[in-house]
Amino acid sequence: MEDANFIVKFLDWLMTFDRKALILAASAIGAGMAMIAGIGPGIGQGYAAGKGAEAVSINPKASKQATLVMLLGAAVAETSGILALVVSLILLFGNPIVTQEGAVIILVASALGAGISMIAGIGPGIGQGYAAGKGTEATGRRPEYQSNIIRAMFLGQAVAQTTGIYALIISLVLMFANPLVKLL
């Protein structure tokens, strides 16, 4: 194997480790990867906060209504961050992969994949935050239509959440019901 390329050498090197060590190491990286999803809610809620400040400045009398819509919308935008946190905590404290049977390389890659999958949470976080911001803006302009605005905002946010849920499903499948191990 003198002319083996870098990847083959790297995989050979990895295989010199204990299988548990490899899976736990991959879980550590996966837990970190999952938290990258926090970018989304951060941007989205910040946008909502900005629109809240803008709405209050345009119509200070509607301050309470606009703030309520901002907080409701931001709470929905938070969900993908929480889902990523849950996956990360599962990998750290309730690791289901380390006790599984099967080829170690598949389990290692599954731990990484479970974390990478959750990065999708960026999208719903930004999108729902944008919806929260626009809802806040509209409430500041027409406080009397607050309930209609909230209804439309929640409906749109629910649709925006779907891709985040898909990512969560893939992540949970990779962790708890891995179909790949049986295929080998």
Next chain:
Amino acid sequence: MEPITGKALILACSAIGAGLAMIAGIGPGIGQGYAAGKGAEGVGRQPEAQGDIVRTMLLGAAVAETTGIYGLIIALILLFANPLVGLL
């Protein structure tokens, strides 16, 4: 070179994971910056409503901060209370 043990590999990967977790800081940074900009814009438009504007802005920015704190918690767990080494 001394051989790398399994424990060393887990700890090395924990360092990488802790760094990756902190990438989440991008989001709150962008979002809160936008909020601060809009807050300044709002105070410029309605200086008499400054108290209300700043309150709403800070409330929203505090919510935007949460995911950054989650990332920090995971990073700190990986660094100082690593649960994975104990599983080996």
